[in-house]
Amino acid sequence: MMPVGCRVFGHRPAFRADGPVMRWECERGCGEGGEKVYATAAEAQQFAAAFDRRGDAGLGERAPLLGMFPLRIWRWLRRRDARSG
Structure with a gap:
């Protein structure tokens, strides 16, 4: 089985x-x-x-750059809007 x-x-x-x-x-x-x-x-x-x-062997090494990039952009835009407005 x-x-x-x-x-x-x-x-x-x-x-x-x-x-x-x-x-x-x-x-x-x-x-x-x-x-x-x-x-x-x-x-x-x-x-x-x-x-x-294994395809996931280097996942922990690449995750911060790829995984956190959208969050970093979002925070940067929020800070920029808070300073300008």
Whole structure:
């Protein structure tokens, strides 16, 4: 039976290299996975490392700039209006 997380959010693959073979399987334990053979072990390791990155890994580093920018503009406009009026 497929875990609820896989049904709702999709699979969460984890990648690893075993020699020239890159393997992946779902971290939630549903059994989904596969493998691909590359020409060299270094190539398999390079692709496994690239695919294993999470999209939310740098979210905390970027959030203040992107997340707070509209608030900063709004506050700047309020201060400017208060000074002029």
